Amino acid sequence: MSLTVDQKPLLEIKRLTKHFPVKNPIGLTEATVKAVNDVSLHLYEGETYGLVGESGCGKSTMGRTILRLTEPTDGKALFNGTDIFQLSSKQLQKMRQDLQMVFQDPYSSLNPRKRIGDIIEEPMIIHKLGSKKERIERVMDILQKVGLQPEAYYRYPHEFSGGQRQRIGLARALVVNPKLIICDEPVSALDVSIQSQIINLLEDIQEEFNLSYLFIAHDLSVVRHISDRIGVMYLGKMMEEAPTDLLFAAPSHPYTQALLSAIPLPNPAIKQERITLRGEIPSPMNPPSGCIFHTRCPFVMDVCKKELPATKEITDGHFVACHLH
Numbered sequence: 001m002s003l004t005v006d007q008k009p010l011l012e013i014k015r016l017t018k019h020f021p022v023k024n025p026i027g028l029t030e031a032t033v034k035a036v037n038d039v040s041l042h043l044y045e046g047e048t049y050g051l052v053g054e055s056g057c058g059k060s061t062m063g064r065t066i067l068r069l070t071e072p073t074d075g076k077a078l079f080n081g082t083d084i085f086q087l088s089s090k091q092l093q094k095m096r097q098d099l100q101m102v103f104q105d106p107y108s109s110l111n112p113r114k115r116i117g118d119i120i121e122e123p124m125i126i127h128k129l130g131s132k133k134e135r136i137e138r139v140m141d142i143l144q145k146v147g148l149q150p151e152a153y154y155r156y157p158h159e160f161s162g163g164q165r166q167r168i169g170l171a172r173a174l175v176v177n178p179k180l181i182i183c184d185e186p187v188s189a190l191d192v193s194i195q196s197q198i199i200n201l202l203e204d205i206q207e208e209f210n211l212s213y214l215f216i217a218h219d220l221s222v223v224r225h226i227s228d229r230i231g232v233m234y235l236g237k238m239m240e241e242a243p244t245d246l247l248f249a250a251p252s253h254p255y256t257q258a259l260l261s262a263i264p265l266p267n268p269a270i271k272q273e274r275i276t277l278r279g280e281i282p283s284p285m286n287p288p289s290g291c292i293f294h295t296r297c298p299f300v301m302d303v304c305k306k307e308l309p310a311t312k313e314i315t316d317g318h319f320v321a322c323h324l325h
């Protein structure tokens with residue numbers, strides 16, 4: 001994807017924070033889960049931004065908070081310059097036509113008692129789009145675009161495989177002609193061969209529908225193929241962000257280096273040294289002081305335990321939060 005000079009971001013997340021209170025049996029807050037802490041990113045029209053990190057790093061909470069499926073604790077989410085977090089419920093409902101989400105498990109988000117045609121038509125009814133006849137034509141058109149037969153219209157979710165159900169989830173998002181789709185682990189539950197089919201489909205429809213994607217995944221090798229830029233999160237914070245080629249050619253944060261070293265190389269004859277991280281991910285209720293990665297980092301220094309590293313731009317568009325830089 002090539003950017004024009006002065007192109008404004010379609011989506012701009014500024015210092016997003018999301019904390020969840022943990023209540024005791026009598027309803028008093030006894031701890032706080034710091035799921036997302038002060039994370040900023042931006043996404044241009046037509047771009048795919050891959051957001052990666054281990055399970056529990058806050059990336060899915062980011063996606064859900066941007067859409068206000070859960071309310072933010074702090075920060076801004078500007079979509080075409082309008083702060084999503086300041087919208088009334090009526091304004092938000094209107095904006096959701098432009099902002100859609102595709103979930104990891106489409107089956108749980110597809111009503112088992114409804115026919116596929118009705119499921120895909122529903123967002124158009126909510127947004128008051130078209131007559132009944134126009135809506136049916138649109139559903140038929142979208143079914144074909146996502147690679148499903150017209151007969152799928154009359155069938156029920158349980159009659160489809162995981163990959164087909166993800167196509168249905170995508171059709172339901174596409175039917176209202178959105179500008180941005182947040183894809184939350186859309187292929188993690190699928191077999192590897194099906195994963196590539198869904199990723200290819202996402203790429204094919206991106207240009208036709210002029211879509212932007214925020215693509216959330218725990219697997220760097222999955223986001224590599226689809227993303228223009230990648231952000232790496234750990235324990236609710238952004239560790240590194242770079243254009244995809246640069247991130248793979250010159251990973252600069254020790255956490256990114258460890259994630260990359262775990263990806264098997266296509267040529268088994270080439271030896272690759274795997275970086276093994278010490279211990280478990282700390283609890284987001286009690287994150288480490290200073291650099292939150294210091295309890296597992298192979299390069300930890302004294303300063304890391306006390307001071308939060310600032311995010312620095314080390315080369316054009318390549319940002320790293322680490323005292324080594």
Ligand code: SF4
Pocket residue numbers: 253254255291292293294295297298299300301304309321322323324
């Ligand atoms: Fe490791 Fe220190 Fe860099 Fe954190 S700041 S990643 S602990 S070297």
